[in-house]
Amino acid sequence: MTRRTWRVLVAAVVTLAAAGAAIVVRDDDREIPPAAAGLAATTTVRRQTLAESVTVDGKLGYGDPIPMKSAASGTVTWLPKPHSxxxxxxxxxxxxNRPVVLLTGVLPMYRPLSPGVEGPDVRQFERNLRALGYTGFTVDDEYSDATARAVRRWQKKLELPTTGTVDTSWVIVAAGPVRIAELKVRVGDPAAGPILTYTGEGSVVTVDAEADAAGWAKPGAKVSVGLPTGKKAAGTVTHVGAEATAKEGKDPTVPVTIKLGDPKAAGGLRAAPVEVTYTGEQRKNVLTVPVPALLALAEGGYGLQVVEGGVVRYLAVKVGMFADGRAEVSGAGLTEGMTVGMPS
Structure with a gap:
């Protein structure tokens, strides 16, 4: 459940508290000693950027599982263990009994790679081949004879036919290391088709953000994640779903994925409810006072008790945004550094 209504609640509390504590009739020409005005303390008007903090519920886990398909022919003779x-x-x-191996990248294996083939998928493959420790070729967009020789060495190690050609029958590409979520086949089933679902290997936080209030959710946005242990961890938005969905009786939401800055921040937790706090509306370079400095004026609106030269006068102000215990204020005669009262 989101807490988007917090500003309304805070404003209501301020109104009630101020009205209950002190309703004053403003008289700008009347000078009142601070003691007679009931001042417990004073504060100053500050100029700053005021930013609301909005907290939404999230879930620590591994994110939504992704299906993995195999193009290998034959029969499944071995499968990895779930959660490995x-x-x-x-x-x-x-x-x-022949392995289908994992490579990493953004391009799928959509065609066979052999000498003479060129393109970005070749460069991606050669980067993988180099990362696996094979050398003797140049990482570029051309699948050369030297690349084929390195591939044959790799195929020999894997006990595959040493063709020097790479195709979808024995290679699958994913974005990175994978954690097996669920097996979709069993030993003895056909090897071609959906074989399992997977996630990334690291814990992530997912949030179903209300679609009409998801402006904060942009890749790279910084957030704070409150863990069940009471600790807070820094997080970064990595993905925002492009499609909004709505459950019955609920507002439409979009899925947001957040990566923890420190993978160890969650400790031993692998699944848990969390709270995600992000910066919402901001008001830059505005005058602010602590919320308790506001007074409800009998004629309506709010005011401040301005302390100058040992006397107090009332100054009507317009109240804007509330955040972090402070209120945005504006009005004629209000200046930065002005001393105002904190009513008792």
């Missing part, structure tokens, strides 16, 4: 992690060069399935 497969990294670059690791095996995601055996088909007819």
């Amino acid at each position: 992690t497969v990294r670059l060069g690791g095996t995601v399935v055996h088909a007819d």
Whole structure:
């Protein structure tokens, strides 16, 4: 549940508290000693940026599972264990006792790679091959004979036919290391088609942000994550869903994924409810006072008790945004550094 109504609640509390504590009739020409005005303390009008903090509920976990498909022919003869992690060069399935291995990148294996083929998918593959420790070729957009020789060495190690050609029958590409979420096949099933679902290997926080209030959720946005342990961890928005969905009786939401700055911040927690706090509306370079400095004026609106030269006068002000216990104020005669009262 979001807390988007907090400003309304704060404003209502301020109104009631001020009205109950002190309702004054303003008389700008009347000078009142501070003691007679009931001042417990004074403060100063400050110029600053006022920013609201909005807290929404989130969930610590691994994010939504992603399906993985295999193009290998034959029969499934081995599968990884659920919740295990497969990294670059690791095996995601055996088909007819031959491994189908994981590579990382943004482009899928959409065509066979062999000498003479050129393109960004070649460069991506060669980066993977270099990361696996194979050398003797140049990482570029051209699949050369030297690349094919390195591939044959790799295929020999994997006990695959040493063709020097890479195709979708024994390679699957994902964005990074994967954590196996759920197996979709069993040993003995056909190897081609959906075989499992996976997530990233690290914990993430997901939030269903209300679609009409998701302006804060942009990749790179910084947030604070409140953990069940009472600790707070820094987080960064990494992904925002492009499609809003609505459950029955609920407002439409978009999924937001947040990565923790310190992967160890969650400790041993792998799944838990969390609170995500982000910076909402901001008011830059405005005059502010502590909320308790506001007085409800009998004629309506709010005012401040201005202390000058040992006497007090009342100054009507317009109240704007509330945040962090302070209120935005403006009005004729109000200046930065002005001393105002804190009514008892």
